[in-house]
Amino acid sequence: MSARDQAVLKTVAAAPAPAADEARAILKRLGVPDSAFATSGRPATSPISGAVITHVRETSPDEAKAAIGRAHEAFKAWRKVPAPKRGEFVRLIGEELRAAKDDLGRLVTLEAGKVTSEGLGEVQEMIDICDFAVGLSRQLYGLTIATERADHRMMETWHPLGVCGVISAFNFPVAVWSWNAALAFVCGDSVVWKPSEKTLLTALGVQAIVERAAKRFGGVPEGLSEVLLGGREVGEVLVEDERVPILSATGSTAMGRQVGPKLASRFARAILELGGNNAAIVSPSADLDLALRGIAFAAMGTAGQRCTTLRRLFVHESVYDKLVPSLVKVYGSVRIGDPRTEGTLVGPLIDKSAFEGMERALDESRAAGGKVHGGGRYTEGACADGYYAKPALVEMPKQTGPVLRETFAPILYVMRYSDFDEVVEAHNAVGAGLSSSIFTTDLREAETFIASAGSDCGIANVNIGPSGAEIGGAFGGEKETGGGREAGSDAWKAYMRRATNTINYGKTLPLAQGVTFDVEA
Ligand code: NAD
16 A cells, blocks of 8 residues: 555545635645735635635626636637647546545545545546547537538538637535536637636646646647636626627526527527436335335435535325335434535535425425424534535425425435326426436336327436536536536537538539529629
């Protein structure tokens, strides 16, 4: 075992250091410059203990406009760099991320409260999308299309689009940037990122990593990757700036309702990745052991703070009394605590308002006839200083009140069903349309669920919970989730403009559709 591995093991075994001290040491190791901090800046806190880690200098609206200007100029140069060369820059980002994975993953844990494996997993996702984008940089293909005119050729070409704005949420503080930025960079766009005001430190860490990759690449135009630090006001600058032709906004549906119309009013392209109210169906033929594990991770993982978190569970009446008591047991025994401690499965909520939102939803569900198992604040030991919630399972008589909306906390509403067609209808009867799943071994049910009249979500799984997507597929959802797609498959097309080119290599000028227009030459 290497000395470094031994040191890591020692850290795991010992009681965790104060979150603020640890985070400051990591920021230094990642190379974040001192100029990023200012005593008068916005406090960056850790949900682990509620402690202030440091204060971050915020970006003023004027500075934001200047950053967008730099990114606009950078785009003009970057679009001329051959795509495979742009891919080399992203490959270097991936290399730097590999080297910094432990530190950045830990910083995600310290600032967003994710358990260790999820913090590291988020950085792994960044590495994966970089790898994907490197391959993509040699595959930005257009079609050659049959033309009706003799001696003509028709084809599509794909070109860089411009400055790509990225607004991200607190719960995926680094991965969401990379889903967008890795694609945007290889597509020839520059990127201006407005991270969540609750996770400024991880954004600073990422920026330091990108700058290292840029230095190694040499010749990256200044302004190719900009970060705007602050709240909604600075996000609004990005949304309103005409020099930003594409904006990817991840966050609540309420945010999307503000941002979407503004982008539409100036005809900017919008990739909206908004809230979810995800459900799973457990059918009579389900493998209940597998379902139980899938449900537990999807509903309680990340303390219920994933856009794809499982929030509604429909269980067939024939298996309800078998599955639900086992789930209640799991809920009662799941390990809550400091996300850095080995064995912890549920870390803290991001802040007090998240906890209060959870309490309000539980009160509403009680008033609507729900039977609540769990819930309430967890205050054992060092957890007393943060907002740690006991995950709640709520048996609901029907889908009503708080069940119809997303509460960003670990609440799972469970309901009985008897008829498959009716449950699919109930499954789709909410505003959001992000992720969904069915646990069944019945081929007809499985195929029906993922077919045209089945789940209406952007993600529909079989025998897997709704959360934990891979980067290879396009990620996003329908309805109030916003309709955007990011990451894999052909999501890259949103970051480029498409041109249809028709070339006449003949000596005559035939017009399409047989139109004639003979002028005297
Ligand atoms: P939020 O909506 O409070 O904030 C998200 C981001 O939007 C922040 O950076 C915030 O500063 C910015 N913002 C808010 N209003 C704005 C405005 N008017 N103009 C410009 N920027 C604005 O969300 P949150 O609490 O950080 O994250 C949780 C929410 O995000 C949940 O609803 C969750 O489902 C959703 N989410 C969705 C996805 C997805 O891919 N669909 C992924 C992660 C999180």
